[in-house]
Amino acid sequence: MKTVRVARISVIAFGLFVVAASATQSAEIASGIPRIVDGDTVQIGSAKIRFAGIDAPETDQVCLDAKGEKWACGVTARDELIKYSAxxxxxxxxxxxxxxxxxxxxCxxxxxxxxxWMVRSGWALSFVRYSHDYDRDEEIAREANAGLxxxxxxxxxxxxxxxxxxxxxxxxxxxVDAQKTLLGAVSSEGAPSPDCTIKASVGHGECIYHLPGDRWYGKMRMDPGKRWFCSVGEAEAAGCRAPKS
Known part of the structure; x- marks a missing residue:
């Protein structure tokens, strides 16, 4: 009986080793110099990568600085990541x-x-809905009044x-009127940056983007519910598509 039990344990151990080895072999790694789409999305080769565990401002997002002035915080978060990547x-x-x-x-x-680094520098938040990996980094940024x-x-x-x-x-x-100011910072005020001129409508379960010069671009009013994007890649990364005609 003792011999059979040892053999059985050996079989189980071998099975666990095979499972662990398979998991290791199936893990994917992407390496290279990235194209940075926004503060939490990049592309390396053919791989479009969304950072797990954090959420950075959208490139059309507007924030207030310490003086209560509006600024394009989403564009800045992207640019800070570009500078850090160098x-x-x-x-x-x-x-x-x-x-x-x-x-x-x-990454x-x-x-x-x-x-x-993004969270600790105040350019992104810990995405607590999905992960608490970066909660301490967010505490550091908040205590230092860093970035956002x-x-x-x-x-x-x-x-x-x-x-x-x-x-x-x-x-x-x-x-004290920060909420009113930020909620009023709708897209109708114009693109957040001169290089972010792609318009998108979000509704009815889909997002459609329009480039300057297409038949709908000039007619689209950028009221609440619309989005600005800085590139086609960014718009598509957010789940938007080009118009069918």
Missing amino acids: GRSWDCDLVGSDRYGRSLGK FIEGGDISA WAGAFIAPWDWRHRNAATVVLGALSVP
Whole structure:
């Protein structure tokens, strides 16, 4: 009986080893110099990668600085990531995919976690709906009034669906009418940046983008529910498509 039991344990151990080995072999890694789409989305080769565990401002997102002035925080978050990357090669561990077909991953430069840097610098938030990996980095940014935390802003996940009940985050020094100002910062005020001129309509379960010069572009009023994008890649990464005709 003792011999049979040892053999059985050995078989189980071998089975676990095979499963672990298979999991290791199936893990995907993307390496190279990325094209940075926005503060939490990049492309390396053919892989479109959304950072797992964080959420950065949308490129059409507007925030308030410490003086209560509006600024294009989404564009700035993207540009800060571009500056931090500085043309260096990345290594990304891909851990799944999202509903838009993008790979979810954690990316590193010379072993340093890029998402941790983004959150700790105040250019992104810990995406607590899905992960608490970066909660401590967010605490550090908030205590230092770094990046977005120097003024007032709406969490990216709330900005995408903002309404009168939307909560405004940020420093205590921001004006008391911050919510009214941010909720009023609708797309009709113009593109957040001269290089972000793609218009998109979101509704009825789909998002359609329009480029300058197409037949619908000039007719589209950028009222609430519309989006600005800086590139076709960014619009498609957000689940938008070109018009059919």
